[in-house]
Amino acid sequence: MLMRGVFTPVTYIRRQVFAEVARLAYSDEDPAAIEEIPYRIITGEVPLYRDSVFKERAIVGERVRLACGLGLREMDKPVPISKGVEECAKPEKYYEPPLVNVIPFACNACEEKSYFVTDNCRGCFAHPCIAVCPVKAVSMVNGRSVIDKSKCVKCGRCAEACPYNAIVKYDRPCAEACGVNAIESDHLGRAKINYDKCVSCGQCIVACPFSAIADKSQIFQLIKAIKSGQEVIAAIAPAFVGQFGPSATPAKVKAALKQLGFADMVEVALGADIGAVEEAHHFIDSVPEKQAFLATSCCPSWSVLAKQHFPELAGCVSTALTPMVATARIIKKEHPTARVVFIGPCSSKKLEASRRTVRSDVDFVITFEELMGMFAARGVEFAELAGEAPEDASASGRGYAVAGGVADAIVSCIHDLYPGREVNVDRAEGLANCKKMLTLAKAGKRNGYLLEGMACPGGCVGGAGTILPINKAMISVKQFQEQAGIQIATKNPKAQETAE
Amino acid sequence: MKKLIVEVCVCTQCVLNGAMDIIESIESLQKLKVQLRLNAQIQVVTTTTLGEGKHTCAAPVVAINGEIIEHADSETVMSKIVALTTKDVKC
Numbered sequence: 001m002l003m004r005g006v007f008t009p010v011t012y013i014r015r016q017v018f019a020e021v022a023r024l025a026y027s028d029e030d031p032a033a034i035e036e037i038p039y040r041i042i043t044g045e046v047p048l049y050r051d052s053v054f055k056e057r058a059i060v061g062e063r064v065r066l067a068c069g070l071g072l073r074e075m076d077k078p079v080p081i082s083k084g085v086e087e088c089a090k091p092e093k094y095y096e097p098p099l100v101n102v103i104p105f106a107c108n109a110c111e112e113k114s115y116f117v118t119d120n121c122r123g124c125f126a127h128p129c130i131a132v133c134p135v136k137a138v139s140m141v142n143g144r145s146v147i148d149k150s151k152c153v154k155c156g157r158c159a160e161a162c163p164y165n166a167i168v169k170y171d172r173p174c175a176e177a178c179g180v181n182a183i184e185s186d187h188l189g190r191a192k193i194n195y196d197k198c199v200s201c202g203q204c205i206v207a208c209p210f211s212a213i214a215d216k217s218q219i220f221q222l223i224k225a226i227k228s229g230q231e232v233i234a235a236i237a238p239a240f241v242g243q244f245g246p247s248a249t250p251a252k253v254k255a256a257l258k259q260l261g262f263a264d265m266v267e268v269a270l271g272a273d274i275g276a277v278e279e280a281h282h283f284i285d286s287v288p289e290k291q292a293f294l295a296t297s298c299c300p301s302w303s304v305l306a307k308q309h310f311p312e313l314a315g316c317v318s319t320a321l322t323p324m325v326a327t328a329r330i331i332k333k334e335h336p337t338a339r340v341v342f343i344g345p346c347s348s349k350k351l352e353a354s355r356r357t358v359r360s361d362v363d364f365v366i367t368f369e370e371l372m373g374m375f376a377a378r379g380v381e382f383a384e385l386a387g388e389a390p391e392d393a394s395a396s397g398r399g400y401a402v403a404g405g406v407a408d409a410i411v412s413c414i415h416d417l418y419p420g421r422e423v424n425v426d427r428a429e430g431l432a433n434c435k436k437m438l439t440l441a442k443a444g445k446r447n448g449y450l451l452e453g454m455a456c457p458g459g460c461v462g463g464a465g466t467i468l469p470i471n472k473a474m475i476s477v478k479q480f481q482e483q484a485g486i487q488i489a490t491k492n493p494k495a496q497e498t499a500e
Numbered sequence: 501m502k503k504l505i506v507e508v509c510v511c512t513q514c515v516l517n518g519a520m521d522i523i524e525s526i527e528s529l530q531k532l533k534v535q536l537r538l539n540a541q542i543q544v545v546t547t548t549t550l551g552e553g554k555h556t557c558a559a560p561v562v563a564i565n566g567e568i569i570e571h572a573d574s575e576t577v578m579s580k581i582v583a584l585t586t587k588d589v590k591c
Contacts, residue, residue: 006521015516245515246510372516381512383511472520
């Protein structure tokens, strides 16, 4: 969370890579020209960020490969950046797991979680740090407190007891951001993702201050699909409002997408409306008689966490289609030959769209940040555009973008459909908090509840692929909710039509 | 109280290069009113017409009291604003 809302060189390079890859995809240049991209982003001979320009360019090269959907190179083999680019320059999805990658030589090999004594230590007379340690790991050496790491059990008592705040807890930012403890270390101490645990929320990507983690993108292939003349329709997630700047009103985003070559844009909040009504009925029919509680399913990282880490609770996770899939199916029903692109705030939707059951519904998934790269590559200026605002969804469907919004939408449907029914709600944002909530549920303390889980702090507006600072994004979503002609999902005729 | 107008370009290039985060940093100065001894009201105006042409090379672009800053970043913009709005302390 620390770096969110702060524009750093890491953000700059990440976005430049998207813009350059998009520019190349739109041009008719030989795809092998991706070799030139690192030189366009890292110019001159003087390193700005790392110890040499060669390393900077090599790392940008890896990011370029990932942005094209290609895997990382083996750094001990003579492999050019462009290896495999001909095969991936196709108008269809090109994806090979893993989605989220650590670029090993960009990783700083930061030390794993530990407590250490800073220069604030005054070597005080009381030295409570020693007295509170249960394993005798703290001692005074040369008038200063020292922690023996081989003994330390990382309980944090010494840090709490120090009157000078001289002892700090330290963790690798990637590991700190990961709510499922999926960050491990390789033989050189560099971060390594345990893919059995990872749920692809993408928070490590935006937490790494060394720009060492990135996910694979599909913009290269998407642009090729648009250029090949296919009918490509955008399904845009509710968190999109305001993401592209204050000039980019929802109406202008729709017009801008058309300028990029998209045939149309549909709000995924429509799929949220359909899901909210279905989950409202499901809750009343099944909780608590058939299942102890109902957990929402729209955030794939949260639902994968629930199913993988708490398999005994898997039956309590909603089986309603996620807003992305519901919206994609509506689009495909009306336009059977069209390609559907989900444009959203996060990485995990890329994984959801690769599932066997979803593959035919959603053809591509890109993030807001990646889309911004496409807008920049094409020189799209929102101020010059005009169009009609989308009116696909209710205010409550649009609220799915913000933590608490999903549960609010379902509860308002329950109140409308089953007046007088009270619903207990608990919710969590951030995977570590989600895990705590599920632990309570497992212990039977959430029976009869509706549980909303959001992998990202703040909800979807806090996703790893967003552009706007989270607090601003929440305000934008709220304003767009207020503009909706329909207040709750049950009153949305488009959603009712599909449900029937 | 005097007013300081800070114009921030929000064209596509400028937003890509962090214009929204610059706005956030300018607005954050209000919370430091006391520490910074601010004597002016800072008003952020978003625009897309700063300077000349497209901001392909100059983004992000900000103007403080009409003075244009190219390749703006949060730290430069905040320090310029603070220099212009801090009360003089007479010893």
